[in-house]
Amino acid sequence: MVEFKISALKATKPREYLVRFLFGGAATVLAGVIAKHYGATLGGLFLAFPAIFPCSATLIESHEKERKQRIGHDGTNRGRMAASLDAAGAMLGACGLVAFAALLWYFLPHHNAALVIAAATAVWLVVSVALWELRKNRVFGLRVWQRMGSHAAKQLSNR
Amino acid sequence: MTDLIIRFLAGGVVVSVFAMIGDVLRPKSFAGLFSAAPSVALATLTLTIHKEGKPYAAHEAASMLLASIAFIVYAAAASYVLRRWRISALVTTIVTMPIWAGISLALWALTGGRL
Numbered sequence: 001m002v003e004f005k006i007s008a009l010k011a012t013k014p015r016e017y018l019v020r021f022l023f024g025g026a027a028t029v030l031a032g033v034i035a036k037h038y039g040a041t042l043g044g045l046f047l048a049f050p051a052i053f054p055c056s057a058t059l060i061e062s063h064e065k066e067r068k069q070r071i072g073h074d075g076t077n078r079g080r081m082a083a084s085l086d087a088a089g090a091m092l093g094a095c096g097l098v099a100f101a102a103l104l105w106y107f108l109p110h111h112n113a114a115l116v117i118a119a120a121t122a123v124w125l126v127v128s129v130a131l132w133e134l135r136k137n138r139v140f141g142l143r144v145w146q147r148m149g150s151h152a153a154k155q156l157s158n159r
Numbered sequence: 160m161t162d163l164i165i166r167f168l169a170g171g172v173v174v175s176v177f178a179m180i181g182d183v184l185r186p187k188s189f190a191g192l193f194s195a196a197p198s199v200a201l202a203t204l205t206l207t208i209h210k211e212g213k214p215y216a217a218h219e220a221a222s223m224l225l226a227s228i229a230f231i232v233y234a235a236a237a238s239y240v241l242r243r244w245r246i247s248a249l250v251t252t253i254v255t256m257p258i259w260a261g262i263s264l265a266l267w268a269l270t271g272g273r274l
Contacts, residue, residue: 028166028173045264047222048229050252052181060187080247081242084239087237088234089190091191093193102224105220113208113213
């Protein structure tokens with residue numbers, strides 16, 4: 001069951017928001033500069049640059065660790081398992097990114113740009129969520145949950 | 160220079176928004192989907208289309224497709240390393256980053272930069 005937890009925003013420190021903003025801005029500038037100097041084909045690679053991923057995995061690890069430390073546990077392993085789950089989700093999100101890019105590549109030259117971008121974003125979301133549902137229901141053989149095996153992992157996956 | 164500043168601000172805002180969406184979502188594996196959101200692409204495409212035209216942006220999207228395939232492998236590798244060896248997330252995501260760069264460039268070279 002997917003849940004929204006708005007209060008989770010309070011757990012992120014202002015410095016962490018700033019780091020993500022700077023990372024995102026820098027990655028976007030990098031994509032533009034490389035495209036300008038080396039052409040669209042090489043610059044285009046950086047449109048799929050994992051800009052948020054290292055930051056989000058690190059934040060998830062530290063938040064989970066802090067949460068466990070507040071109740072007297074070490075929390076290091078738990079934090080890393082949480083980051084592993086985030087990475088597994090990112091892998092599925094990246095599959096959606098393939099669909100996003102394919103749609104833009106195919107339809108952008110001959111159709112309304114705003115419409116194509118909106119449709120591609122919707123397709124990214126639909127493909128990513130559909131794959132996540134398939135994986136959750138173990139329709140295909142990525143058995144991360146079983147490999148992690150422990151009760152703690154199951155608790156993590158439900159939060 | 161103005162173009163770079165606009166790109167920087169747009170990139171920072173879009174990446175932050177997707178990151179915040181990821182923050183409020185549970186479970187973690189679902190939130191992880193937003194770690195691979197098309198944030199950089201959304202931040203730059205409008206500017207690129209406005210400046211260079213739609214065919215140029217479509218060329219970029221073709222390369223983006225290759226880098227997205229590399230992202231799948233990179234994220235899978237990072238997930239495996241974190242699960243198997245329990246190394247810190249920051250070290251893991253940085254050490255495995257060359258997987259993304261290497262596969263992206265290899266696919267780009269194999270296709271000759273044209274799909």
